[in-house]
Amino acid sequence: MQAIFKNTFLGFAILASLLVTLIMTIAQIPSAKSTMQNIPVAIVNEDQGALGKNITKQIMNNKTKVDHADNPIFKWHQYDNQSAAEKDLDFNGNYATVIIPKNFTTDIMQISQTNQPVTIKIVLNQGRNNTLSTSINQILTGMFTKIGTGIGNNSLAKLGDATIPANKVNTIANPLKVEVTKTHQTTNLEAASSVFFQPIWIASLAVTMLMYFASKAFQPRHRQDVLKFKTITVGLIAIISILIGFSTRFYASQILDYNFPDSLTLSLFLSLASFAFIMLFSGFIAWLGVPGVAIFGLLLFFGLPLLVMAPEMLPTFYQNWILPWLPMRFLYEGIRELLYYSNNFINQNTIALMVISLTGLGLFFLESFSKRHKASFL
Numbered sequence: 001m002q003a004i005f006k007n008t009f010l011g012f013a014i015l016a017s018l019l020v021t022l023i024m025t026i027a028q029i030p031s032a033k034s035t036m037q038n039i040p041v042a043i044v045n046e047d048q049g050a051l052g053k054n055i056t057k058q059i060m061n062n063k064t065k066v067d068h069a070d071n072p073i074f075k076w077h078q079y080d081n082q083s084a085a086e087k088d089l090d091f092n093g094n095y096a097t098v099i100i101p102k103n104f105t106t107d108i109m110q111i112s113q114t115n116q117p118v119t120i121k122i123v124l125n126q127g128r129n130n131t132l133s134t135s136i137n138q139i140l141t142g143m144f145t146k147i148g149t150g151i152g153n154n155s156l157a158k159l160g161d162a163t164i165p166a167n168k169v170n171t172i173a174n175p176l177k178v179e180v181t182k183t184h185q186t187t188n189l190e191a192a193s194s195v196f197f198q199p200i201w202i203a204s205l206a207v208t209m210l211m212y213f214a215s216k217a218f219q220p221r222h223r224q225d226v227l228k229f230k231t232i233t234v235g236l237i238a239i240i241s242i243l244i245g246f247s248t249r250f251y252a253s254q255i256l257d258y259n260f261p262d263s264l265t266l267s268l269f270l271s272l273a274s275f276a277f278i279m280l281f282s283g284f285i286a287w288l289g290v291p292g293v294a295i296f297g298l299l300l301f302f303g304l305p306l307l308v309m310a311p312e313m314l315p316t317f318y319q320n321w322i323l324p325w326l327p328m329r330f331l332y333e334g335i336r337e338l339l340y341y342s343n344n345f346i347n348q349n350t351i352a353l354m355v356i357s358l359t360g361l362g363l364f365f366l367e368s369f370s371k372r373h374k375a376s377f378l
Contacts, residue, residue, distance in 0.1 A: 049105020283363025
């Protein structure tokens with residue numbers, strides 16, 4: 001019994017249990033502390049009447065806050081016309097656009113004669129974040145329903161004791177109709193932007209580890225041998241990356257039944273992402289050894305919750321200091337950009353992945369000049 005308690009592995013088991021539970025709990029902070037705040041939304045007032053201007057002013061000054069949030073739910077941006085607002089319903093632009101139509105004030109004033117509710121249009125940018133766009137739809141629809149109820153009550157109060165046909169009372173009391181349309185629709189690819197993350201990341205990490213252990217059997221005689229070996233390794237990594245990218249896309253199509261609009265471009269992007277990750281892993285592991293794997297293994301658990309959530313729902317610290325530095329963010333956002341916004345292969349995310357590739361390559365080859373190799377030369 002005493003021998004068991006003296007066994008160092010027992011101590012490591014206790015330490016591991018405490019450390020792992022701590023790490024996994026910390027990884028849940030973004031989800032547990034998520035709030036909707038400062039979500040960019042556009043408003044276009046095409047009405048020149050007093051009512052349209054008043055509603056716009058009321059919305060622009062909206063300070064409605066979610067529970068325990070320090071900032072308003074929406075960060076409103078006013079546009080002069082609909083076409084200008086549509087340009088900002090882009091990859092990282094506004095989540096929605098609210099459009100107050102022409103003659104809004106006049107139509108509201110004449111509603112007792114026309115018996116037709118006035119339509120407020122909401123355009124949702126679904127590709128930004130499908131889950132958040134659903135919540136935005138509910139909040140905006142509820143907000144304009146409330147505004148419409150207020151307008152209706154005022155209209156009924158002004159009519160006083162006037163006789164109103166029964167079929168018009170409901171229209172006067174509820175003068176607004178909300179019409180919701182979606183742009184950059186995700187259709188049946190809602191989860192496609194996140195489904196590639198784990199296969200690409202884990203496959204890249206596994207390939208890196210196998211390459212690292214393979215290099216251990218190599219015994220160079222000169223520095224040129226090290227550089228030559230690393231050059232051949234990079235060539236093999238490029239080939240394996242293409243295999244990972246195309247096979248992952250193929251599996252997603254065949255097993256998960258996803259129908260991608262441009263399979264070739266998507267496969268090439270996944271290949272680039274895989275190459276970037278393998279080179280980044282290889283560069284760090286070349287210097288740090290096997291412990292470097294733990295860094296990227298932990299990023300798997302910390303990164304996924306951050307990627308799935310919209311940035312505006314994350315705590316400020318994670319928005320400013322964690323999310324921008326996650327290398328897998330460029331894979332996640334690049335897929336979203338390709339699938340929902342029909343962008344070309346070359347975009348800001350492919351450029352970022354190229355920079356990551358060059359960074360990993362630099363670290364990988366610089367390690368050739370470390371003292372560790374010099375000691376092994378014959």
